[in-house]
Amino acid sequence: MSVDKTTVAKIARLARINVPDDRLEPLATELNGILNWIAELDEVNTDNVEPLASVTGHALPMRNDVVTDGNRLDDVLSNVPEGASGFFVVPKVVE
Amino acid sequence: MSDLLGLNAVAAREALDKKAISAVELTTAYLGAAEATAGLNNYVALTADHALAMAAESDKRIAAGAAGLLEGLPIGVKDLFCTKGISSTACSNILKGFVPPYESTVTANLWAAGGVMLGKLNCDEFAMGSGNENSAFGPAVNPWQGKDKVDLVPGGSSGGSASAVAARSALLATGTDTGGSIRQPAAFCGVVGLKPTYGRCSRWGIVAFASSLDQAGPFTRTVADNALIMTAMASHDAKDSTSTQTPLQDLIGAVGDGVKGMKIGVPKEYGMDGMDSEVVTLWEQGQAWLRDAGAELIDVSLPHTKYALPAYYIIAPAEASSNLARYDGVRYGMRVDAETLDGMYEATRAAGFGEEVQRRIMIGTYVLSAGYYDAYYLKAQKVRRLIKGDFDEAFQTVDALLTPATPSAAFPVGRKIDDPVTNFLNDVFTVPANLAGLPGIAVPGGVTSDGLPLGLQVLGRPFDEASLYRVAGVLEQAAGFKMTPARMAGGAA
Numbered sequence: 001m002s003v004d005k006t007t008v009a010k011i012a013r014l015a016r017i018n019v020p021d022d023r024l025e026p027l028a029t030e031l032n033g034i035l036n037w038i039a040e041l042d043e044v045n046t047d048n049v050e051p052l053a054s055v056t057g058h059a060l061p062m063r064n065d066v067v068t069d070g071n072r073l074d075d076v077l078s079n080v081p082e083g084a085s086g087f088f089v090v091p092k093v094v095e
Numbered sequence: 096m097s098d099l100l101g102l103n104a105v106a107a108r109e110a111l112d113k114k115a116i117s118a119v120e121l122t123t124a125y126l127g128a129a130e131a132t133a134g135l136n137n138y139v140a141l142t143a144d145h146a147l148a149m150a151a152e153s154d155k156r157i158a159a160g161a162a163g164l165l166e167g168l169p170i171g172v173k174d175l176f177c178t179k180g181i182s183s184t185a186c187s188n189i190l191k192g193f194v195p196p197y198e199s200t201v202t203a204n205l206w207a208a209g210g211v212m213l214g215k216l217n218c219d220e221f222a223m224g225s226g227n228e229n230s231a232f233g234p235a236v237n238p239w240q241g242k243d244k245v246d247l248v249p250g251g252s253s254g255g256s257a258s259a260v261a262a263r264s265a266l267l268a269t270g271t272d273t274g275g276s277i278r279q280p281a282a283f284c285g286v287v288g289l290k291p292t293y294g295r296c297s298r299w300g301i302v303a304f305a306s307s308l309d310q311a312g313p314f315t316r317t318v319a320d321n322a323l324i325m326t327a328m329a330s331h332d333a334k335d336s337t338s339t340q341t342p343l344q345d346l347i348g349a350v351g352d353g354v355k356g357m358k359i360g361v362p363k364e365y366g367m368d369g370m371d372s373e374v375v376t377l378w379e380q381g382q383a384w385l386r387d388a389g390a391e392l393i394d395v396s397l398p399h400t401k402y403a404l405p406a407y408y409i410i411a412p413a414e415a416s417s418n419l420a421r422y423d424g425v426r427y428g429m430r431v432d433a434e435t436l437d438g439m440y441e442a443t444r445a446a447g448f449g450e451e452v453q454r455r456i457m458i459g460t461y462v463l464s465a466g467y468y469d470a471y472y473l474k475a476q477k478v479r480r481l482i483k484g485d486f487d488e489a490f491q492t493v494d495a496l497l498t499p500a501t502p503s504a505a506f507p508v509g510r511k512i513d514d515p516v517t518n519f520l521n522d523v524f525t526v527p528a529n530l531a532g533l534p535g536i537a538v539p540g541g542v543t544s545d546g547l548p549l550g551l552q553v554l555g556r557p558f559d560e561a562s563l564y565r566v567a568g569v570l571e572q573a574a575g576f577k578m579t580p581a582r583m584a585g586g587a588a
Contacts, residue, residue: 003461015416015460016423016437017453018445027457030515034458037516038405038471044478051476052483054307055532055557056294060336075196079427088425091436 002032099124100263100585104168104320107266111157111167118153118167122146122211125169128584129213129264135236135582137258139174140182141214149211156209164327166209171265173256174215175222176202177300185302186230187220189422189429189447199300200332201269201311208327213265217255220449222276222304225521227254228508229451237284237505238262238580241545247505250280257284260314263584267324268314273304274407275525277312278537282500282550285539287321288314292557293532294339297332305414308529318538318567322346341558349561350568355389360493364400365524374499374549377540381497381551384573393493397485402478403527404519409462409475416459422447454515483531490556495566498524500537500550528554536563539576
């Protein structure tokens with residue numbers, strides 16, 4: 001499997017990263033270098049092997065579904081790039 | 096007391112308790128050391144007033160006979176840990192100016208034990224790198240130099256932490272290790288670095304890179320110092336769902352226990368083609384030291400070792416692409432304005448993330464995307480189980496494993512590498528332990544013919560850090576590593 005310019009543009013779009021056109025080709029080369037190396041895994045027989053997502057071996061702990069923290073509007077907004085009247089401000093999304 | 100910087104943490108604790116020195120004196124000495132070695136760029140923020148205020152509080156507690164485990168000891172913090180009211184950036188432009196309104200659990204534990212915070216330490220952006228060259232604050236530099244006096248990398252991603260402890264501008268330091276980011280820089284800088292078992296330290300308040308692999312741990316000058324700070328760092332934390340309830344062993348007591356009767360495995364797959372001959376020699380020397388101390392050395396096989404790196408470079412970027420989706424210019428951090436919301440996201444992330452971070456997000460996005468998920472991500476998770484299985488099998492027979500920490504000594508800053516894969520190879524000996532969630536420690540073992548430190552790595556069973564400290568204690572004593580780097584605060588001893 002290898003990626004071309006169009007695929008890189010698609011990945012960049014999915015990742016929400018602006019990639020200028022002149023960077024698409026070099027990025028394709030870099031990503032292909034990594035992907036070709038990763039393809040080494042195809043040698044490994046993984047038939048009947050369960051995927052391992054977590055090494056902890058314990059079930060996730062349960063707790064009561066109650067509020068444990070809150071009422072911290074000032075903390076939540078203390079690093080906001082743009083805010084107004086206790087809200088986050090973003091470019092208009094609804095006409 | 097004239098040589099404040101010469102005291103290790105255990106010795107400094109004793110001197111503080113005996114009132115031979117004060118915490119304010121000690122902290123003042125370290126702040127001076129950090130300024131004197133500023134050229135190493137290992138601090139990204141020095142919090143002098145905060146440090147002196149904390150030290151004054153420590154002196155009061157010592158006077159009142161209420162000293163904590165780390166009372167009065169000056170500690171540097173990797174900039175990946177959120178520290179309340181103090182800029183925390185993960186060394187990324189996208190978080191420049193971010194001031195957390197909360198404290199990470201690990202650092203909160205350190206301050207509760209009486210530790211004094213000196214400042215924030217340089218690292219690779221979002222902990223992605225093996226040389227500390229991917230930092231928005233510029234590279235941190237290794238205080239060690241070869242004969243040609245060229246600046247060397249301290250390793251990464253916790254490069255600032257390793258550099259500061261080696262240069263004696265921090266007595267202790269925190270780091271994080273996702274694929275070797277504590278053990279590799281510890282080896283490059285000639286200090287002791289522990290990656291605990293996954294789940295041993297809380298991840299709460301640490302900027303996430305790859306959540307199933309990330310683990311916090313300490314950098315120190317000695318093995319005993321390491322057991323001391325580790326005892327304070329570890330805790331169960333309900334705020335991290337993967338945090339363990341397994342009780343912590345007596346780590347401090349384990350350091351001097353020796354290895355008599357222990358079975359130590361030597362995995363043959365860690366002897367790789369093209370490995371530096373000096374690394375092989377040190378590895379053999381380490382085996383001899385342990386045998387002389389009464390351990391039984393056993394050859395073992397970890398057959399899937401060579402697949403650990405490629406599996407890691409699927410799993411870690413996949414998790415990173417998901418974790419880093421939160422940097423969107425809306426709630427905190429950098430924002431680049433645009434006409435549309437998507438345009439704002441795309442412009443912000445293009446301007447805020449560095450090259451390596453962007454590359455890893457793209458790889459992660461690709462391997463998780465429709466049509467490729469099974470071929471890459473699921474495949475890597477299956478290989479991960481086989482790698483863990485190799486270790487489980489080996490630990491049926493042996494109590495710990497001895498390996499080299501890195502395939503070479505530190506390399507020059509700015510070394511031109513066109514192929515990103517070449518840089519990944521630095522982590523070949525450290526990555527498997529992250530995939531399997533095992534604890535690992537790097538201990539300085541000797542120097543190359545060029546005078547640069549090399550480390551040995553000990554890996555152990557989950558939640559058996561005590562065995563690592565037993566083995567590391569013996570290696571430390573046998574190696575008698577007393578050399579100090581050229582660019583150390585106060586000059587070489």
